[in-house]
Amino acid sequence: MKKKILFVAALFAGSLAFAQGTTTSMKNKRGLEYLPQAGDWAIQFDAVPLINFGLNAVKFNTNTGATAQHLGYAGGFNNVIVGKMYTTATEAWRVKVGINYMSNSVETVALYGANNDQEYITTQTDKVTNIVLGFGKEWRRGHNRLQGFWGAEALLAIGSPTSNRSFEYNLDLNTAVNDAGETAPRTLGVTKASAFGIGARGFVGVDYFILPKIAIGAEFGWGIGFTTSSGEVSTETLNGTSVETTVTKAPKNSGLMIGIDQGGSTNFGGNASLNVTFHF
8 A cells, every 4th residue: 555655756756757758957045956967876775775775763752653655776685786877868778687595594493202302403495595686777857856767677687596405403313203202204405596687677666865966866667587497305215224315306497487567576577666777
Protein backbone atom coordinates (compact mmCIF):
# COMPACT_ATOMS: atom_id res chain seq x y z
CA MET A 1 0.00 0.00 0.00
CA LYS A 2 2.83 2.42 0.92
CA LYS A 3 4.55 1.72 -2.38
CA LYS A 4 1.35 2.42 -4.34
CA ILE A 5 0.88 5.75 -2.54
CA LEU A 6 4.52 6.61 -3.27
CA PHE A 7 4.05 5.61 -6.90
CA VAL A 8 0.98 7.84 -7.35
CA ALA A 9 2.61 10.80 -5.62
CA ALA A 10 5.87 10.53 -7.57
CA LEU A 11 4.02 9.94 -10.84
CA PHE A 12 1.95 13.08 -10.25
CA ALA A 13 5.05 15.11 -9.39
CA GLY A 14 6.87 13.71 -12.41
CA SER A 15 3.99 14.59 -14.72
CA LEU A 16 4.21 18.20 -13.54
CA ALA A 17 7.94 18.21 -14.27
CA PHE A 18 7.45 16.76 -17.77
CA ALA A 19 4.55 19.07 -18.59
CA GLN A 20 6.47 22.32 -18.12
CA GLY A 21 9.44 23.72 -19.94
CA THR A 22 12.86 22.34 -19.09
CA THR A 23 15.00 24.30 -16.65
CA THR A 24 18.69 23.46 -17.05
CA SER A 25 20.20 25.95 -14.62
CA MET A 26 19.01 27.33 -11.30
CA LYS A 27 21.18 28.98 -8.65
CA ASN A 28 20.58 29.94 -5.05
CA LYS A 29 21.29 33.35 -3.51
CA ARG A 30 24.95 32.41 -3.02
CA GLY A 31 25.33 31.56 -6.69
CA LEU A 32 25.51 27.77 -6.16
CA GLU A 33 24.02 25.64 -8.94
CA TYR A 34 21.16 23.31 -7.96
CA LEU A 35 20.88 21.24 -11.13
CA PRO A 36 23.32 18.89 -12.89
CA GLN A 37 25.40 20.37 -15.69
CA ALA A 38 27.38 18.94 -18.63
CA GLY A 39 30.54 17.30 -17.32
CA ASP A 40 29.10 16.55 -13.87
CA TRP A 41 29.48 13.16 -12.21
CA ALA A 42 26.95 11.74 -9.75
CA ILE A 43 26.64 8.94 -7.21
CA GLN A 44 23.21 7.55 -6.39
CA PHE A 45 22.21 5.02 -3.75
CA ASP A 46 19.35 3.78 -1.59
CA ALA A 47 17.87 6.57 0.55
CA VAL A 48 16.17 4.28 3.07
CA PRO A 49 19.12 4.20 5.55
CA LEU A 50 19.13 8.02 5.61
CA ILE A 51 15.36 8.08 6.10
CA ASN A 52 15.64 5.58 8.94
CA PHE A 53 18.38 7.71 10.52
CA GLY A 54 15.93 10.61 10.59
CA LEU A 55 13.10 8.41 11.85
CA ASN A 56 15.35 7.05 14.59
CA ALA A 57 16.12 10.60 15.64
CA VAL A 58 12.37 11.23 15.84
CA LYS A 59 11.99 7.97 17.76
CA PHE A 60 14.65 9.12 20.23
CA ASN A 61 12.78 12.37 20.86
CA THR A 62 9.16 11.14 20.67
CA ASN A 63 9.45 7.42 21.51
CA THR A 64 7.79 6.34 18.25
CA GLY A 65 8.79 3.22 16.33
CA ALA A 66 8.51 4.33 12.71
CA THR A 67 10.85 2.87 10.10
CA ALA A 68 11.03 3.05 6.32
CA GLN A 69 10.92 -0.08 4.17
CA HIS A 70 13.42 -1.12 1.52
CA LEU A 71 11.77 -1.24 -1.90
CA GLY A 72 14.72 -2.92 -3.62
CA TYR A 73 16.70 -0.52 -5.81
CA ALA A 74 17.53 -3.16 -8.41
CA GLY A 75 14.46 -5.27 -7.97
CA GLY A 76 14.96 -6.87 -4.58
CA PHE A 77 18.69 -6.35 -4.78
CA ASN A 78 20.03 -4.04 -2.07
CA ASN A 79 23.49 -2.44 -1.71
CA VAL A 80 23.45 -1.05 -5.25
CA ILE A 81 25.33 2.11 -6.24
CA VAL A 82 24.63 4.00 -9.47
CA GLY A 83 27.23 6.27 -11.07
CA LYS A 84 26.29 8.89 -13.66
CA MET A 85 28.24 10.99 -16.15
CA TYR A 86 26.35 13.95 -17.64
CA THR A 87 27.09 14.63 -21.29
CA THR A 88 24.65 17.57 -21.23
CA ALA A 89 22.47 19.12 -18.58
CA THR A 90 19.64 16.77 -19.61
CA GLU A 91 21.45 13.53 -20.63
CA ALA A 92 23.67 11.13 -18.71
CA TRP A 93 25.28 7.71 -18.99
CA ARG A 94 24.73 5.55 -15.93
CA VAL A 95 26.54 2.52 -14.52
CA LYS A 96 25.06 0.29 -11.82
CA VAL A 97 27.12 -1.92 -9.49
CA GLY A 98 25.85 -4.07 -6.64
CA ILE A 99 27.53 -6.72 -4.50
CA ASN A 100 25.62 -8.69 -1.87
CA TYR A 101 27.01 -11.45 0.35
CA MET A 102 25.22 -13.37 3.09
CA SER A 103 26.44 -16.25 5.27
CA ASN A 104 24.44 -17.86 8.09
CA SER A 105 25.13 -20.98 10.13
CA VAL A 106 22.79 -22.76 12.53
CA GLU A 107 24.02 -25.57 14.78
CA THR A 108 21.66 -28.23 16.15
CA VAL A 109 22.79 -30.61 18.90
CA ALA A 110 21.03 -33.92 19.66
CA LEU A 111 22.03 -36.00 22.71
CA TYR A 112 21.94 -39.82 22.87
CA GLY A 113 22.89 -42.53 25.31
CA ALA A 114 21.78 -43.35 28.83
CA ASN A 115 23.70 -40.40 30.21
CA ASN A 116 23.12 -38.11 27.24
CA ASP A 117 26.85 -38.17 26.62
CA GLN A 118 26.68 -38.94 22.91
CA GLU A 119 26.39 -35.85 20.71
CA TYR A 120 25.14 -35.62 17.17
CA ILE A 121 25.78 -32.11 15.86
CA THR A 122 24.31 -30.87 12.58
CA THR A 123 25.49 -27.54 11.16
CA GLN A 124 23.36 -25.91 8.45
CA THR A 125 25.30 -23.29 6.48
CA ASP A 126 23.62 -21.02 3.94
CA LYS A 127 25.67 -18.70 1.74
CA VAL A 128 24.57 -16.36 -1.04
CA THR A 129 26.76 -14.17 -3.25
CA ASN A 130 25.05 -11.90 -5.78
CA ILE A 131 26.60 -9.40 -8.19
CA VAL A 132 24.60 -7.11 -10.47
CA LEU A 133 26.05 -4.85 -13.18
CA GLY A 134 24.18 -2.41 -15.36
CA PHE A 135 24.80 0.17 -18.08
CA GLY A 136 22.28 2.58 -19.55
CA LYS A 137 21.27 6.05 -20.69
CA GLU A 138 19.15 8.62 -18.88
CA TRP A 139 17.28 11.67 -20.14
CA ARG A 140 15.66 14.34 -17.99
CA ARG A 141 13.58 17.50 -18.08
CA GLY A 142 11.81 19.56 -15.49
CA HIS A 143 10.92 22.89 -13.98
CA ASN A 144 12.98 24.60 -11.29
CA ARG A 145 14.20 22.06 -8.71
CA LEU A 146 11.75 19.35 -9.74
CA GLN A 147 13.23 17.12 -12.46
CA GLY A 148 11.66 14.12 -14.15
CA PHE A 149 13.82 11.48 -15.83
CA TRP A 150 13.48 8.34 -17.95
CA GLY A 151 15.73 5.89 -19.75
CA ALA A 152 16.81 2.29 -20.30
CA GLU A 153 19.63 0.01 -19.16
CA ALA A 154 21.05 -3.46 -19.71
CA LEU A 155 21.62 -5.70 -16.68
CA LEU A 156 23.93 -8.62 -15.90
CA ALA A 157 23.44 -10.68 -12.72
CA ILE A 158 25.75 -13.39 -11.35
CA GLY A 159 24.95 -15.43 -8.25
CA SER A 160 26.24 -18.33 -6.20
CA PRO A 161 23.75 -19.64 -3.60
CA THR A 162 24.68 -22.72 -1.53
CA SER A 163 22.96 -24.49 1.34
CA ASN A 164 24.81 -27.42 2.88
CA ARG A 165 25.07 -29.46 6.06
CA SER A 166 27.98 -30.93 7.99
CA PHE A 167 28.00 -33.41 10.85
CA GLU A 168 30.02 -34.07 14.01
CA TYR A 169 29.33 -36.93 16.42
CA ASN A 170 30.89 -39.30 18.94
CA LEU A 171 28.49 -42.13 18.13
CA ASP A 172 29.47 -45.23 16.21
CA LEU A 173 29.11 -44.76 12.46
CA ASN A 174 26.08 -47.04 11.99
CA THR A 175 24.11 -45.29 14.74
CA ALA A 176 25.10 -41.86 13.47
CA VAL A 177 23.98 -42.52 9.91
CA ASN A 178 20.88 -44.63 10.48
CA ASP A 179 19.48 -43.87 13.93
CA ALA A 180 20.42 -40.35 15.04
CA GLY A 181 17.66 -38.56 13.23
CA GLU A 182 19.10 -39.41 9.81
CA THR A 183 18.44 -42.08 7.23
CA ALA A 184 20.92 -43.39 4.68
CA PRO A 185 21.68 -41.74 2.38
CA ARG A 186 21.77 -38.40 4.18
CA THR A 187 21.97 -35.21 2.19
CA LEU A 188 24.74 -32.65 2.55
CA GLY A 189 22.68 -30.13 0.58
CA VAL A 190 23.65 -27.96 -2.37
CA THR A 191 27.44 -27.79 -2.14
CA LYS A 192 28.05 -25.98 -5.43
CA ALA A 193 25.73 -23.65 -7.34
CA SER A 194 25.77 -20.85 -9.88
CA ALA A 195 23.18 -18.51 -11.36
CA PHE A 196 23.39 -16.17 -14.33
CA GLY A 197 21.01 -13.65 -15.81
CA ILE A 198 20.85 -10.97 -18.48
CA GLY A 199 18.11 -8.45 -19.05
CA ALA A 200 16.93 -5.04 -20.17
CA ARG A 201 15.02 -2.53 -18.08
CA GLY A 202 13.16 0.70 -18.71
CA PHE A 203 12.76 3.23 -15.91
CA VAL A 204 11.05 6.50 -15.07
CA GLY A 205 11.35 8.69 -12.00
CA VAL A 206 11.53 12.09 -10.41
CA ASP A 207 14.21 14.04 -8.48
CA TYR A 208 13.77 17.03 -6.23
CA PHE A 209 16.94 19.02 -5.48
CA ILE A 210 16.69 19.81 -1.79
CA LEU A 211 20.15 21.44 -1.81
CA PRO A 212 22.56 22.45 -4.58
CA LYS A 213 23.60 19.24 -6.40
CA ILE A 214 21.78 17.00 -3.86
CA ALA A 215 18.52 15.34 -4.88
CA ILE A 216 16.00 13.02 -3.23
CA GLY A 217 14.04 10.95 -5.73
CA ALA A 218 11.93 7.93 -6.59
CA GLU A 219 12.46 5.56 -9.48
CA PHE A 220 10.23 2.87 -10.97
CA GLY A 221 11.30 0.30 -13.53
CA TRP A 222 10.01 -2.60 -15.59
CA GLY A 223 12.17 -5.21 -17.23
CA ILE A 224 12.58 -8.42 -19.15
CA GLY A 225 15.30 -10.94 -18.40
CA PHE A 226 16.58 -14.45 -18.96
CA THR A 227 17.96 -16.41 -15.99
CA THR A 228 19.59 -19.82 -15.66
CA SER A 229 20.95 -21.73 -12.67
CA SER A 230 22.73 -25.01 -12.00
CA GLY A 231 24.32 -26.79 -9.06
CA GLU A 232 25.52 -29.97 -7.39
CA VAL A 233 23.93 -31.92 -4.54
CA SER A 234 26.05 -34.15 -2.28
CA THR A 235 24.81 -37.14 -0.30
CA GLU A 236 26.45 -39.61 2.10
CA THR A 237 25.74 -43.34 2.09
CA LEU A 238 26.87 -45.94 4.63
CA ASN A 239 29.03 -48.62 3.00
CA GLY A 240 30.02 -51.16 5.63
CA THR A 241 32.26 -49.31 8.06
CA SER A 242 32.75 -46.18 5.96
CA VAL A 243 30.72 -43.41 4.44
CA GLU A 244 30.76 -42.76 0.70
CA THR A 245 29.99 -39.32 -0.68
CA THR A 246 28.05 -39.07 -3.93
CA VAL A 247 27.78 -35.88 -5.97
CA THR A 248 24.91 -35.45 -8.42
CA LYS A 249 23.95 -32.50 -10.60
CA ALA A 250 20.85 -30.61 -9.57
CA PRO A 251 18.19 -29.98 -12.25
CA LYS A 252 19.09 -26.98 -14.40
CA ASN A 253 16.55 -24.18 -14.24
CA SER A 254 16.15 -21.43 -16.80
CA GLY A 255 13.40 -19.12 -17.89
CA LEU A 256 12.32 -15.84 -19.45
CA MET A 257 10.80 -13.28 -17.09
CA ILE A 258 8.78 -10.19 -17.93
CA GLY A 259 7.99 -7.96 -14.95
CA ILE A 260 5.28 -5.30 -14.62
CA ASP A 261 4.74 -5.07 -10.86
CA GLN A 262 6.40 -7.72 -8.73
CA GLY A 263 7.18 -5.67 -5.67
CA GLY A 264 10.93 -5.79 -6.06
CA SER A 265 11.11 -9.60 -5.99
CA THR A 266 13.46 -10.03 -8.93
CA ASN A 267 16.38 -8.31 -10.66
CA PHE A 268 14.47 -8.16 -13.93
CA GLY A 269 10.88 -7.65 -12.82
CA GLY A 270 9.01 -4.54 -11.76
CA ASN A 271 10.60 -2.62 -8.92
CA ALA A 272 10.66 0.71 -7.14
CA SER A 273 13.20 2.64 -5.10
CA LEU A 274 13.77 5.72 -3.00
CA ASN A 275 17.19 7.21 -3.67
CA VAL A 276 19.51 10.09 -2.92
CA THR A 277 21.89 11.50 -5.54
CA PHE A 278 25.02 13.60 -5.03
CA HIS A 279 26.42 15.53 -8.03
CA PHE A 280 30.01 16.74 -8.36
